[in-house]
Amino acid sequence: MEGIIIKGIGGFYYVKVKDQVIECKARGKFRKKGLSPIVGDKVDITLKNNKGSIEEIYERNNELIRPLVSNITQALVVFSLKNPDVNLDLLNKFLLQCELKKIKAIVCFNKTDLLEKYQDDKAVKMIKNAGYEYIFANAKKGIGLEKIKNKLKNNVTVFCGQSGVGKSTILNQLVGSEVMETGNISEKLKRGKHTTRHSQLVEINEGFVVDTPGFSTLEVKFESKEELQEYFPEFWEYENQCKFKGCMHYKEPECIIKKAVEENIIDSNRYKFYIKTLEEIIKGEKNKW
Template sequence: MPEGKIIKALSGFYYVLNESETVQCRGRGVFRKNKITPLVGDEVVFQAENDKEGYILEVKERKNELVRPPIANVDQAILVFSAVEPDFSTALLDRFLVLVEFNHIKPIICITKMDLTNAKQNKEIQHYAEDYRKAGYDVLLTSSETEEGVKELFPYLEGEISVFAGQSGVGKSSLLNALNPDLDLRTDDISSHLGRGKHTTRHVELIKVGQGLVADTPGFSSLEFMDIEIPDLNFCFPDIEKLSEECKFRGCLHMAEPKCAVKAAIENGELPSYRYEHYKTFLQEIKDRKPRY
């Protein structure tokens, strides 16, 4: 039986890429019975008489999956955040980073609209970029308008399945258009009434960009930490996790414990205070949701 990868799901059809051919498939009834929903990114076994009448017979084991957006087997997430319009938010970025880290997906931070910054804003973004690089993240500063930094993304995309994610209005579709002008993805300006971007992407689809496949997704509709337990949070902050190796107590939550290396790092400027403040905020969210330890 032929095998392939689902690259688009739309109106009950699954479009399966098999080498160079794309076959339109439906899912067999057994999937509904077993409550298995094929996802974009799934490796599947299918049968087909032609490129319009195929059936998915088997969904292979996934290495990861996201619920919102619904996609599987993601290698990395390009977290697209604008420097301005809307303003850059470390709190929102850290929330995205925690969700991505929890799902064992490599995050790459891409800050867009650098051409719109004034000198003060540019300096501030450069400072934040350096903070996140020190935390262990790859950070790219780009502009879809001037194409500054856009080509630097290509090596990251090669041979990978990447999700482009971020709040609406930050320029995800504009960035993809800059990477591959043939895509001609629809973009919208910021809504002046709401002060935020309009959603321009309605379904999940893997599209070829450079030597990789990327998903221009409708974005994370939920940014809540529904599945994250208290001990997990430490591992979702790689800079805090590294420092915690020096804490006196194993399992230190970096709150009231004595001889905490994380709190010491805040005092000596080794760890940005906003990273720690976000960690504490997220920890409280999880505590409010789960029984206290």
């Protein structure tokens, strides 16, 4: 039988097969290969004496480390426009991570009630300019949740974003129960107290969702500085239009990307993030020597 791992605890894996969930153990052959099943894996299982056994793990389309989950098709990148304010670099890091993992990103701007002219916020303008899909929400009042729910169908969606922005609140509202505990915002620290215990897939509207811990840093690694520009969708239409072949859109003259930034066609905050990341890669390459 073919299914998907929706939860794993203490060496037991819970596999959704059609309309039932079967508790399984993994065959020893995986341990010998150094391969462990993880949430999101598509697997073949056998059932003997009402005990399930994972026989095969299908090749993964992608894999995340934090949280440990595979085969994600899209990410709901949740940020609030106020309390906490949007950290643009962090938002861009999440988008960069999605591009690297070939995961479609949808940005959800939560807590819209805290900002009067939220449509004019610089973060909203940046996301719109970059061509990413976005949704406005007020999770506590249920605003925007129907749009989010419609996006979940036939997808495996990961919730990610800055701490304290309402990821778990949105999920709880969607499923109509306290699936994940929600942490309160610390008035002193202005950041969320993470209470999610483990990764699991929750079935919503014929799709699956995994709620991620609220963390504030991301490790994004590249093979070379040349590949970075591939992960900025707003650069794609200008490919090979610069004067110099292999232009890094950095210090080169007559660069079409820099011109687009000057003309406000490409958002300056996105470009600044690109340059900052590029310089970090260059510095890292120098340190290798």
